[in-house]
Amino acid sequence: MEKKRAAMMETAELRKKRAQEKVGVHIPGDIISEILLRLPARILGKFRCVSKSWLSITTNTVFVRANAQHNLITRPSLIIGDRQPYLASANAASVFPIRLQPMETMSENYFVMASCDGLVCARSLQDSQHFISNPLTGQSIALPLDNIYLTCKLGFYFHRSTSKYRLIRFKVPMTHESEVLVVGERSWRSIPVSIPAFFDCECPLELSGKLYWLAHTRRKIICKLPPDIIVIFDEEEEVYSAICPPPTKKLQKYLGGNLVNFNGELGLWVVGLNVTIDLWIMDTFWIKRYSVNYACIHKCPSPFKIKARSRPWILGGAISIRDEELLVHLSTIIAPHSLARWNLKSGACVLQHLVYKSSTFRSTFPYTETLTNPQ
Template identity: 25%
Template structure:
């Protein structure tokens, strides 16, 4: 080993899972130096981004009632894209667990109003400082990773009722998570700017901006169907839907980040197709239709029961969850689906993609 250059050693080590690298760091001072060197960390991240993992969450209850205190079983398990098991974990918790993906290494969990940062690679969980309570009882948040600063941003939107019974104000707070940093009680930063609309779904972070779909019925015009929050200017804005005529009852729309761009996935009830739009110019707010997917070619597709969710993009394929026992992979070049291995997924299994990381927090 002494005769092997450190560059080659780093290349060898970079092919190992994070949990094994943690053990290797304890072998010797030499190995610790190699495995904590910025060159190795960058090499490992580059390789991990090409071999992303899947995190699954099964719960013993099929509802999200935050007032329900019954004990339940939460089961986490991770695999690679070929279905090879990485680990399983289970535990008893009170109430429903929400899982907010970041598109990177950490995942945010929410249980009974408490946020947790979860590193699946190292099976470490850190409880985050208590967020402001929301008078409406619902959670609206976003969680994402900024590679240029090696930080995670957690955005929490919460309601405050006014003296008038039917009026409310939506406020926003942001937490920044740094590698090895300490999360303290004053980690939340309260924004002075009020949130202009009620949103649905988790926020998607692209180029230091979070994006949400505005709740149906809460937007005054068709040009205000998507809301953004600029983390640098701490200001809100609206983005129009790319194809207004498809915004009709029976269609399903959600946002996702694909290859560093904001995408809107628009599934028609009839005809059964899914359009994927890309926000080509965030400044001029110009959209372009990137893919049109014929869902009738998806094995097991039922136009009344199947709900399509695009999880991400990897190696020329869109990773699709159609609420079956397996995931599907859609080749954007050949326009052909292929079935993944049988994972025995339930219809309500929560799924997200993550990249292995050494990122840890100190409580």
């Protein structure tokens, strides 16, 4: 009996010792950081309570920024609609309202103006107060009220050398001056625009430390003219430059289009009357890399029928998902809201009909959930 009791005690001690050994396994901090870096922000936020070291890692500004960039590539989404916006995810077949958390004294009715690293800049429709909010964490910060134009083009970007987020704005329709605000400060700083133009897109494309706008050197009056200039703003040097889009003659049947970050390259996709959507890539000079016949949409499963000669698609924003795919927000009279996932190489298209009640859907912003603190 005593031998049996001693054996049981020994077994219990061995189990306890093994458990302690497992707990005591040391994993280097850099490996833990690499593992956490690859997690979705929504899950990552729950791990901050695990230990002080994990809290330190996940609240580090450099780590949060790296996680945001990783999620932009692996879990891209689109914010569709500037009022009552909805979130469309590339990795899920669902579209749901995105709720911003404005300041406590503000109305919940707001107008989305820009997005960057999971932060959304919006304007209250009640008192015109502007704010930046993180929809995932609920954190918000109010912006100064000194004459933020109701009719302005707004850019939102991360300034690498200072690790601060900044806004840049232009009064429309045409301006010779821009203003920059460092988020958290109270005043805007003026920067002359050396290339005055009429900006065509609602918000710029941010790529490799530069902002890109589709623009016109002359104002559109009746017909929809193709853009004849792309204005570039260097975020570090704070200077403007410009390049030409693809040759105008090749965009004669232009109906619409926008700039896109395609695998780290500057891209311009164009929809025309010739029943094609062309993707141009800037590689020293413009190259038409893909041309997709949007009649292929007719073969895609959808709850509505599209006539063969119906009005061509009017396209909203787009994001590059991976190698040769685009996620595009589409709209026509027949199909007001749709989300198309295009494989540009094969021409295959998966179309999802969106059902939501946004009063306006002209704007589309790239987005992904992050833990970025707006303050």
